[in-house]
Amino acid sequence: MCLDNGVHLVRCSGRTEINYIAQGMYGAAAGEPKIVSKAIVATWKLWEYGELPWQVSEDTWFWLDYGYEYYPRWLEEQKQK
Numbered sequence: 512m513c514l515d516n517g518v519h520l521v522r523c524s525g526r527t528e529i530n531y532i533a534q535g536m537y538g539a540a541a542g543e544p545k546i547v548s549k550a551i552v553a554t555w556k557l558w559e560y561g562e563l564p565w566q567v568s569e570d571t572w573f574w575l576d577y578g579y580e581y582y583p584r585w586l587e588e589q590k591q592k
Contacts, residue, residue: 512524512525512526512529514529521577522570522573522574522577524570524573524574525570528568528570528571528573528574529574530574531552531571531572531574531575531578532574532575532577532578532581533578534548534551534552534575534578535548535574535575535576535577535578535579535580535581535582536578536579536581536582536585537578538551538575538578538579539578539579539580539582539583540582540586545576545579548575548579549572549575552567552571552572552575553567556571
């Protein structure tokens with residue numbers, strides 16, 4: 512799955528990694544520091560898949576960060592509607 516922001520291709524990843532956009536947005540909406548969002552993902556990956564934090568895919572971290580950083584822009588757009 513690929514994400515295009517209307518100007519350029521942002522990144523292509525598997526569907527499971529893309530899901531972390533929502534996790535990042537949720538973390539930002541909840542007001543948690545990004546490190547807490549990352550800890551939640553690392554804990555989930557360890558619990559569910561037995562992956563240690565350094566084994567989590569680069570795409571997972573990219574999309575988590577993307578969602579976290581995108582949320583304030585998305586929120587501002589919603590207020591302008």
